[in-house]
Amino acid sequence: MQTRELDAAAVHALLAAAVAAPSIHNTQPWRFGLDPDSGTVQVRADRRRRLPAADPLRRAQHMSVGAAVFNLRVAAEHLGWVPVVRLRPAADDPDLLATVQLTAPTTDVQLSLRELYEAVERRHTSRMPFTGRPVPDPVVTEMTGAARAEGAHLDVPDIMGTRRLLHLTEAAEIRNATDPASTDEMRTWVTPPGERTPYGIPLTALGPQDASGRMPVRDFTGVLPVPRLPAVRFERHAQVALLWTSHDRPEDWLRAGQALERVLLTATRRGVRTSMLHQAMEWPDLRAAMAAPDRGSGVPLARASAVMGRKHGNWTGLAGDFAMKH
Numbered sequence: 001m002q003t004r005e006l007d008a009a010a011v012h013a014l015l016a017a018a019v020a021a022p023s024i025h026n027t028q029p030w031r032f033g034l035d036p037d038s039g040t041v042q043v044r045a046d047r048r049r050r051l052p053a054a055d056p057l058r059r060a061q062h063m064s065v066g067a068a069v070f071n072l073r074v075a076a077e078h079l080g081w082v083p084v085v086r087l088r089p090a091a092d093d094p095d096l097l098a099t100v101q102l103t104a105p106t107t108d109v110q111l112s113l114r115e116l117y118e119a120v121e122r123r124h125t126s127r128m129p130f131t132g133r134p135v136p137d138p139v140v141t142e143m144t145g146a147a148r149a150e151g152a153h154l155d156v157p158d159i160m161g162t163r164r165l166l167h168l169t170e171a172a173e174i175r176n177a178t179d180p181a182s183t184d185e186m187r188t189w190v191t192p193p194g195e196r197t198p199y200g201i202p203l204t205a206l207g208p209q210d211a212s213g214r215m216p217v218r219d220f221t222g223v224l225p226v227p228r229l230p231a232v233r234f235e236r237h238a239q240v241a242l243l244w245t246s247h248d249r250p251e252d253w254l255r256a257g258q259a260l261e262r263v264l265l266t267a268t269r270r271g272v273r274t275s276m277l278h279q280a281m282e283w284p285d286l287r288a289a290m291a292a293p294d295r296g297s298g299v300p301l302a303r304a305s306a307v308m309g310r311k312h313g314n315w316t317g318l319a320g321d322f323a324m325k326h
Contacts, residue, residue, distance in 0.1 A: 022264065157242065
C-alpha cells in the first residue's frame with residue numbers, strides 16, 4: 001500500500017503502528033496530534049501514565065515514546081512518505097518529545113524501513129521459556145547494525161558478563177518484590193480478567209517463574225491475590241545483549257527507544273522472540289553497576305531483555321541502554 005494523501009486510512013495506519021510499540025508496564029505513555037497542513041505528527045508524553053517508583057526521571061517513558069516514534073517512521077515509509085524527525089523541537093514545550101513530518105520522497109531516496117512494517121504487528125514480549133539455542137551470528141550482526149543505524153550500540157557479553165547482568169537483575173527483582181511503592185505501582189498496571197482496557201498488562205499475558213531461579217523475570221503476580229502459574233524451567237544458558245548510548249540526556253533516551261525498537265523489529269522479522277528485563281534500571285546503584293567494566297564511567301540508562309529464538313533458536317537478550325560520561 002502506498003499513498004501520499006493524508007486521509008483517514010493513512011492516519012489510522014500511522015497511529016496503529018505507533019501504539020504497537022513496547023512501553024514499560026504497557027503504560028503507553030504517549031499522545032499524538034496531527035497538523036494536516038504541514039503533514040506533521042506531534043508526539044507528546046502523557047504525564048498521567050508515568051511511573052514515579054520505577055521511572056522517577058521518566059527515562060523509560062522517553063524510551064517508550066522513542067519506540068513509538070520509530071514505528072511511526074516505519075509506517076510512514078510503508079505508505080510512501082519520507083519521515084523527517086525532530087526530537088524535543090520546542091524548548092518551551094517539554095512534553096512535545098518529537099515531531100514526524102511526512103514528506104514526499106525524491107527519486108534517489110531509499111525507503112529502507114518499509115521492510116520492517118509487517119513485523120510491527122507481530123512483535124510482542126515473550127514471557128515464556130526459550131530453547132536456549134543461540135541466535136545465528138548473521139542475525140546478531142544484523143541486530144547490532146540496527147542499533148548502530150539509530151546512533152546506539154548493541155553489545156553481546158560473554159558468559160561472565162551475562163551472569164553479572166542477570167545477577168544485578170535478580171537483585172533488583174528482590175528489591176521490587178519487597179518495596180511497597182514498587183509493588184503498589186505494579187499492581188496498578190496489571191489488568192484483571194474481563195476488564196477491557198488498552199493499557200496495562202493483562203493478567204492472562206503474564207508468564208511463569210523460573211523453577212531453577214536462573215532467569216530473573218519480573219514477577220507481577222507476586223503482588224496480586226491471584227492464582228500463580230506453576231513455575232517451569234527456563235533455558236539453562238541465556239544469550240543477552242546490552243543496548244547503550246554515548247550520552248545520558250532526554251534526546252538520547254528518545255534515540256535509545258528508536259534503536260531498541262529497530263533491534264526488536266529486526267529480531268521479529270528474522271523469527272526471533274524478545275522479552276524485557278528492566279528491573280536493575282529502576283535502582284540507581286544497580287543501574288550504575290550495569291555499565292560494562294571496560295566502559296569505565298559508563299552509566300546505564302535502561303535495559304531490555306531479548307529472549308530470542310523461535311525457528312532460529314532462542315536468545316535471552318538484555319537490551320540495555322546506558323550512557324557514557326565524558
